[in-house]
Amino acid sequence: MTSAEETQEFDVVVIGAGPIGQTLADRARAGGLTVAVVERELVGGECSYWACIPSKAMLRPVVAIAEATEVDGAREAVTGSIDAKGVFGRRDRYVTGWDDSGQADWVGSIGATLIRGHGRLDGPRRVAVTTADDRVLVLTARQAVAICTGSIAAAPDLPGIAEARPWTNRHATDSSVVPGRLVVVGGGPVGVEMATAWNGLGAEVTLIAREHGLLTQMEPFAGELVAEGLTVAGVTVRTASIVESLRRPVEAGPVTVALDNGDRVEADEVLFAIGRIPLTGDIGLETVGLPSGTWLEVDDTCRVRGVDDGWLYALGDVNHRALLTHQGKYQARIAGQAIVDQAADRPLDLASWGPHVTSADAAAVPQVVFTTPEAASVGRTAARAEVDGFRTRVVDVEIGDVVVGAKLYADGYRGRARMVVDEDTRTLLGVTFVGPGVTELLHSATVAVAAQVSIDRLWHAVPSFPTISEVWLRLLEAYRG
Numbered sequence: 001m002t003s004a005e006e007t008q009e010f011d012v013v014v015i016g017a018g019p020i021g022q023t024l025a026d027r028a029r030a031g032g033l034t035v036a037v038v039e040r041e042l043v044g045g046e047c048s049y050w051a052c053i054p055s056k057a058m059l060r061p062v063v064a065i066a067e068a069t070e071v072d073g074a075r076e077a078v079t080g081s082i083d084a085k086g087v088f089g090r091r092d093r094y095v096t097g098w099d100d101s102g103q104a105d106w107v108g109s110i111g112a113t114l115i116r117g118h119g120r121l122d123g124p125r126r127v128a129v130t131t132a133d134d135r136v137l138v139l140t141a142r143q144a145v146a147i148c149t150g151s152i153a154a155a156p157d158l159p160g161i162a163e164a165r166p167w168t169n170r171h172a173t174d175s176s177v178v179p180g181r182l183v184v185v186g187g188g189p190v191g192v193e194m195a196t197a198w199n200g201l202g203a204e205v206t207l208i209a210r211e212h213g214l215l216t217q218m219e220p221f222a223g224e225l226v227a228e229g230l231t232v233a234g235v236t237v238r239t240a241s242i243v244e245s246l247r248r249p250v251e252a253g254p255v256t257v258a259l260d261n262g263d264r265v266e267a268d269e270v271l272f273a274i275g276r277i278p279l280t281g282d283i284g285l286e287t288v289g290l291p292s293g294t295w296l297e298v299d300d301t302c303r304v305r306g307v308d309d310g311w312l313y314a315l316g317d318v319n320h321r322a323l324l325t326h327q328g329k330y331q332a333r334i335a336g337q338a339i340v341d342q343a344a345d346r347p348l349d350l351a352s353w354g355p356h357v358t359s360a361d362a363a364a365v366p367q368v369v370f371t372t373p374e375a376a377s378v379g380r381t382a383a384r385a386e387v388d389g390f391r392t393r394v395v396d397v398e399i400g401d402v403v404v405g406a407k408l409y410a411d412g413y414r415g416r417a418r419m420v421v422d423e424d425t426r427t428l429l430g431v432t433f434v435g436p437g438v439t440e441l442l443h444s445a446t447v448a449v450a451a452q453v454s455i456d457r458l459w460h461a462v463p464s465f466p467t468i469s470e471v472w473l474r475l476l477e478a479y480r481g
């Protein structure tokens, strides 16, 4: 039982202080609302400590070296091997030694109240927080409760999995020891990025993907070029391979990974990067009539479906719209505006691309995979556009053959770009770039897709010479024919 003294009232209660919960708190505070943010582990969430930030801190040195070796004259200056200690030191700085006091201070600096503990819904508009010393504090929310609890790595139910003690994204991003041999299972973004990072750090890496290619959410050529890049870098890539069991008979000994074709791969560590499961199993969803442990289905303002009065929001990974930090933060900006406007009795504008609708979740999600080569995409793939019923035309260019800026960027540049055009509106449905140095190019495509810029107007967006951006001209020329 909780006593009346343990109850506090706020306009908004946010469960989970990852990047998405923090962004929502910021928007609600900017709109003058009172906000409590509940966090049970580290303020900053998975992204700050075991995902985006440490992985990119580790990948950047690997990519920098790979790029230098693609430039005649610079290549000769790359001697010796990567300094793993230096890379780990760099990562440790970016994760602030897994100390969240800076981010906790930031929550205070915006005028939100940080409450440390495990949050659970306790009926409509109520959140019960169990603190580390087992006190229960009840928070009530006048306007909204936002579930921003994120996700954890999925673990397969395989014989020998417990004794194998597999790595998840956590060990893959916080280990300061380079295993001699590492098996990475999963050909998605985590798998290919971690294979790139640990191979660059000196591990002998085998990447095992159950599908026929890698990065299957992107255009097929993205996975093909990334697989080629991994192979050239020394990674053994095995696609269409299923892990059937694991064995680590001696605790300090190697682990053996058994594949469906009878092959065995021995390694010192095995990383499972096979997707995520939502952290919704122990957050009191049943107290508001929702099933627990599932992804939360939301409308386009990120309100959870099936909840009366629309007071419950779910943002970021938990709603499974796009498991990306930037897209979850976008949802938080939109939902935050909706919560603030509703509190002020202002009507919501629910038109597509309006201020209270996360239209980009469906049409313009950008993603960069930081491999060598980099893979960057926004919007629909050609296959997706076809399934969605668009009348499309698809144009491809080999970047290294036709873009002078790319040739100058890397001798023997290998990369490809694709533009998927909606023939009825002559606007872009999706764009993909794969190649060295394309990451910073992606936002130009995101602007074109989200703003529905017509092909005819794109001719007036002149790329600087000689940059990789001139790929836009080559795509337009290919479209014109």
Ligand SMILES: Cc1cc2nc3c(=O)[nH]c(=O)nc-3n(C[C@H](O)[C@H](O)[C@H](O)COP(=O)(O)OP(=O)(O)OC[C@H]3O[C@@H](n4cnc5c(N)ncnc54)[C@H](O)[C@@H]3O)c2cc1C
Pocket (backbone or CB within 6 Å): 015, 016, 017, 018, 019, 020, 021, 038, 039, 040, 041, 042, 043, 044, 045, 046, 047, 048, 050, 051, 052, 053, 055, 056, 117, 118, 119, 120, 148, 149, 150, 151, 169, 173, 190, 279, 282, 283, 315, 316, 317, 318, 322, 323, 324, 325, 326, 327, 328
């Ligand atoms: C290895 C890896 C690399 C990635 N790289 C990128 C990248 O480069 N770019 C990108 O955009 N995305 C990347 N992602 C995805 C990105 O990490 C997630 O999309 C992002 O972290 C989602 O943010 P979130 O706030 O929803 O969840 P999280 O970051 O997981 O934060 C959720 C927070 O809620 C807390 N919490 C959970 N349950 C409770 C509870 N009951 N009570 C209180 N607190 C609770 C957790 O402790 C956590 O702090 C990567 C993912 C992985 C695994």
Ligand SMILES: NC(=O)c1ccc[n+]([C@@H]2O[C@H](COP(=O)([O-])OP(=O)(O)OC[C@H]3O[C@@H](n4cnc5c(N)ncnc54)[C@H](O)[C@@H]3O)[C@@H](O)[C@H]2O)c1
Pocket (backbone or CB within 6 Å): 156, 185, 186, 187, 188, 189, 190, 191, 193, 209, 210, 211, 216, 242, 243, 273, 274, 275, 276, 322, 323, 324, 367, 368, 369, 370
């Ligand atoms: N740079 C980035 O933007 C970035 C980097 C890392 C992760 N992320 C995001 O984080 C999320 C998680 O990434 P992820 O790569 O773990 O998941 P994912 O779901 O994107 O890819 C997992 C892959 O593992 C495969 N798989 C599933 N079960 C398997 C099994 N039992 N055995 C073998 N393979 C299996 C899937 O078919 C899939 O190809 C993704 O949504 C991703 O977009 C983004």
